[in-house]
Amino acid sequence: MRVLMVSWEYPPVSIGGLASHVEELSQALVEEDVEVHLITQGGEVSDRYAEENGVYIYRVDKPDISTPDFLTWAMLVNYNFLEVANRLVNELDFDLIHIHDWLVGFTGKTLKHSYHLPLVVTIHATESGRNHGIYNSHQQYINDVEWLLGYESWRVICCSEYMREEIHGLFQTPKDKIDIINNGVNLDTFDVEVESGFKDKYTDGNLVFYIGRLVQEKGVQHLLEAVPQVLSTAPNTEFVIAGKGPKLDELKDQAHRMGIADHVTFPGYISEEEKEKLYQVADTAVFPSLYEPFGIVALEAMASKTPVVVSGVGGFDEIVDDGQDGLKALPGNPDSLAEKIIKLLTDHNYAESLRNNGYRKAVEEYSWQGIARQTKEVYNQVLTKYLDSDWRHVEPITTI
Incomplete structure (x- = not known):
């Protein structure tokens, strides 16, 4: 089976x-005998073509033209993706396309x-979920594109029952x-x-320890509001809030206004190595999100044997599972x-x-190999229906 995958990141x-x-x-799919060709960004910072752990990767340069807004720029990136994709599809026989977001x-x-x-779409999050609603034309456009993906796809993949209910x-x-x-x-x-x-x-x-994007829906502002109570019980505590995002300066100002800046470190973007070491030494990892389609950071903490507090x-x-493998x-x-942080620091x-x-x-429930097998099952389901359909026999328009 040969799959053309497209991802923004x-x-x-x-x-x-x-x-x-x-x-x-993609790497786990290779272990399941799926040949993956992936188109993505990054031609300016890495090899434009590479085979990495069995995955064929095509990195596209960013557009070198100014645009009036992000949505226009994103469309130009799609044009660049299509230039590479058209060449690949004409050279290789792909069974299906799998895109992300x-x-x-x-x-x-x-x-x-x-x-x-046939098209398979993974929806990792929604614009409405990120913003707790749709409030302007920019958000409405993204919301409409997400609707279109659900309509155009043969199957939609999401990461949780919560997300299935949201998409529906x-x-x-x-x-x-x-x-x-x-x-996984x-x-x-x-x-x-x-x-x-x-x-x-x-x-x-x-x-x-917290790591993630510093945006409203990640709830870091509420973590800062909890700091004085934690310090009243466990005064020798440091909060390391790693990541970057549009709320960084606002969160730093909040820490200063609250008088807790001496107990809060904002290292910004950290390397994977630094992240892994911080998980290892942290007494607890805290993720106070207001919206979270899945929450892979909780799994990262669990895999590091770090007790977690999540919203x-x-x-x-x-x-x-509250009180069994973490706290909510x-x-x-x-x-x-x-209350939850203090419980872990004192007991x-x-x-x-x-x-x-x-x-x-x-270990038992979230291995990538099992996830790849489930994904391949979706591919096989799509291909079975595709091969039985009349749509596959319709000749694409090659000339006008």
Whole structure:
């Protein structure tokens, strides 16, 4: 089976969790005898063509023309993707196309109709979910593209029951067209050696770790509001809030206004190695999201044997069994966050129990190989219907 995959992100271009998801999935699919050709961004920062762990990667340069807004620029990136995709489809026989999220939607739609190939779409999040509604024309456009992807695809993949309900509710995509395939975690990635004294560069006491985009829906503002309560019980505690995003300066200002800046470190973007070491030395990892389609960071913490506190929303609500392998706080509630953090910092036997149970869950339920097998099953289902359909016999228009 040969699949043409298109993704806005792929290492080294990484904005959120999408890049790592596509990387791990595509490499695991290769182990399942799927030949994956991936088109993505990054021609300016890495090899334009490379074979990496069995995946054929085509990195496209960014457009070198000014545009009036991001949406126009994103469309130009799709044109660049199509230049490469058209050449590939004419040279190789692909069985289907698999795209990730709205940003590459028009590449997928155009290839589907130009070459009469079935389209599979993974929707990782929605514009309405990220913003708790649609409030302007920019958001409405993205929302409409997401609807279009659900309409054009042969199957839609999402990462949780929460997301299936959201996609069905927003776009009226039939539930029996939506497959739930969880994200996974690579356990080997988080089995790292941490040099002596690593934790000391951040703190000589407790370390509370957050990593993720610094945007409204990640709820970091509520984590900061919880800090004074935590410090009242565990004063020798440092909060390391890693990541970048449009809220960074605002969050730094909030920490200064609250008088907690001496206990909060904002390292910005950190390397994968630094992230893995921080997970290892953290006393707890906290993810206070207001919206979370899946929540792969919780799995990363579990794989690192770090006890987690998450908001009881979205995918987090499905991953974490409260009191068994992690703790759930009320969304947007600093008092609830503080209570859970204090519990883990002060009850070491309880934290150790959650640590062990969380690691066991990551090992047993969230391997990438199992996720790749489920994805291949979706591919096979699509191909069976495609081969029986009249649509595949319609000749694409080659001349006008």
